[in-house]
Amino acid sequence: MSNMTTRPPDSLTPDTAPSTSGQPPEQQAGLKAGLKNRHLSMIAIGGVIGAGLFVGSASGIAAAGPGILVSYALVGALVVFVMRMLGEMAAANPTSGSFSAYADRALGRWAGFSIGWLYWFFWVVVLAVEATAGAVILEGWVPAVPQWAWALIVMTVLTATNLASVGSFGEFEFWFAGIKVVAIAGFIVLGGLAIFGVLPGSDHASTGFGNLTEHGGFLPNGPGAILTGILLVVFSFMGSEIVTLAAGESSDARRAVAKATRSVIWRVGVFYVGSILVVVALLPWNDPAIEKKGSYVAALDSIGIPHAGEIMNFIVLTAVLSCLNSGLYTASRMAFSLGQRGDAPHSFARTNPRGVPQAAILASVVFGFVAVAFNYLWPDTVFQFLLNSSGAVALFVWLVICFSQLRMRGIILRESPEKLVVRMWLFPYLTWATIGMITFVLLYMLTDGKEGGGRSQVLLSVLVAALVIAISLVRERARRKDTAETAAPR
Template sequence: MAEAGTALSAGLKNRHVTMISIAGVIGAGLFVGSSGAIASAGPAVLIAYAIAGLLVVFVMRMLGEMAAANPDSGSFSTYADRAIGPWAGFTVGWLYWWFWVLVIPAEATAAAKILNAWIPALDQWVWALVITLVLTVTNLFSVANYGEFEFWFAMLKVVAIIGFIAIGLLAVLGLLPGSGVSGVSHLFDTGGFMPNGFGAVIAAVLLTMFSFMGTEIVTIAAAESDNPAEKIGRATRSVIWRISLFYLASILLVVAIVPWNDPALAKDGSYQSALDIIGLPGAKAIVDIVVLVAVASCLNSALYTASRMMYSLGRRRQAPSGVMRTTGNGVPRVAVLVSTAVGFLAVIANYAAPDQVFTALVATSGAVALLVYLVIAISQLRLRGKLEQSGTPMPVRMWAHPYLTWVVIVAIVGILGYMATREGSRFELLMTALLAVIVIVVGVLTTRNRPVPSGVAVDELDDAGTYGRDRV
């Protein structure tokens, strides 16, 4: 066995990265959580998904430009380091780590509820502990284990979504006998297409935006594969059809089949409500299995992503040096264990004090997705010129640069401003802002006059005095 060191392996295969990019981060938000957005905006939720999806397509294109030119395990955190300053890379890296650490208890609890319903002899907290420990162990062995689990998790999700689309389409077209579905009349027959006005659509954008969070993980995972630039380029080019098929097509069928104000949406979720109306036998059991796979996949990705971001921060001396120690298989063991430990403390908080503690913790990550997207856009705006001047090959280029980049920046600032005026999201924005200010202050103090890490050549320094890529 190879000796422990500080380098990651290139253990992800082409099929692993492909499936991670296609469906690796589709979680319960699509299968169940989308019902909240539907209840808010009605059939016009399709506009909300289109707006959020378009924004994510642009952000992924910008990130793909930077990542394909210089693949890095720290992804946008490293690019922010070079484009804006070390404090920015520090801030967005730790905020992103915190976001995924809090995904661990959320997904573990969702999985535990399903397993507890099947086998009530074990308490929910026991199931949450078991599933977290199992996926932690798989992440500790090798990155190939993470890739293999994600390959099959993602494959099952793709099959489930395509199966739902096929059944829903047959029902809407009247080709499914006894389905109880009559065309697409529900798009207009219950208060019209936009029953709650355009303001409700904008509110739904906030709900849908966070269901796309994680699309960027492929740029982190690809750094642990052969030919990462090629894989990143392919993933960012395919994001349009992925969003169109998995999100827009499936939600279109849901709102065509289920009246937007049907109480079953809030009770059973979007997919199960649609399948119940169609009359599919065992709809609840089928959806429970799919949701269990989806949350296990997101939990698996959360452990992986949090540990790699912490590892990258360690490589840039923005985290304790111990977190970048790797096993003989190139796994950042300390980073995995620390991320799991913090995540499981949040699991305990969720069961011990869900209203007093856990709600506040979750609120601190409420606007992190938007801050990450904003930093990606600003970084791309500033790095594009440097990439072109240096002659670095750019397999992926942002469309209509810099105009679309500025459109994204203005849109994100506008959404953040809307959050400040909306009662339901103001608390999340304030808590995230408070955490961000604290992290920024720590980042400025920590990265001020920092030395260049050993092993980084002087010619890798950019114009701002920061250093180049993390070697993986």
């Protein structure tokens, strides 16, 4: 790494410097502007909807009752603030490295290196989780094909999609996200009609919103259950930042980022808070069907929708495939950005004639395949360690975004104030308040001592983060030594 040059932490890096051609720098470096506006719009809308919303909400409802709405609203507000900060930086300098590149500029090489590799690690573990989840559903439909074979098929198909072109990734994600959006919108409409007793053909009695208070009150397990609910739902929001990475491969990146940032409030409000409100209004929070069948299936069953389980399995499979598709894309683009900055093998920054970072994609999917194998061979040991050690990375990413934005606001105003088209509200007070909220969630996770709970996730994630930071500091020290020796007079 002796060919790297030193620079002040707040100066422009080569891969994020303003482009004289008007294009994001990655397009000049080899990536293609293959994502259309409709692709980015749907990625922005659907990116915040993960499979966790469909399969993980039941445990949150069981823990907090109707108060889970407050948990979703608080985490949703956190995501809105973080996305506003990220949008401010991304609209000024769109790049496939997103927050990792901004951390590199604002906080130093160690920060960009560390959070970039941690984020890559998070998504390649997610690849294994989602591939296994999809394989379980597909095996239920076609038992003749074993689960491991379905996982292999799913991973191979989506790898081929990502290798083909960024446009093929965008097209697949457009339809995957579209199905999720239509499904939740339809669920909210049908559920809303049933709540008020006007759904044609429904055998569900008119309930209004009585279920929110009639079964032990709005907070049947006490106010503390809201915090427990936050721990259970916070990770289902991960992925909202993907649009800022994808913007580097669009023809109008600033407009796409600004639009996505401004629309995140209604997206969180409608898809998360709105759909969960329908569930807890349709059913008593302690109805056994919620945990047995899943919250959305139980709600659909309660209003007489036939084949609700099969319908929801299809939607969950779509969400899983969407997460796999976007996870592989995100991991590879982060690896590409790290390669550009000299923080990963230089081969990761090379693109093929179609503008695809082939080596970065293959490296990401190989690790994903290895993690899938761990999930089958050692699910309770090696794979559980991978899960726990990546569990708190989402919160680390959000913290880094907050601290980066504190510095980047001044850098943008000093160097190119005309690019500050998106501004964080009440800066810097709301930024510091968001940092406090995230820190509180991390500290509260330490009180969750059950096996695989919050404490083990935070401690193992901190351990992995410390290891990555140590590597970055050692590399930086070696790089500076090499630079000094090269510059010394002979």
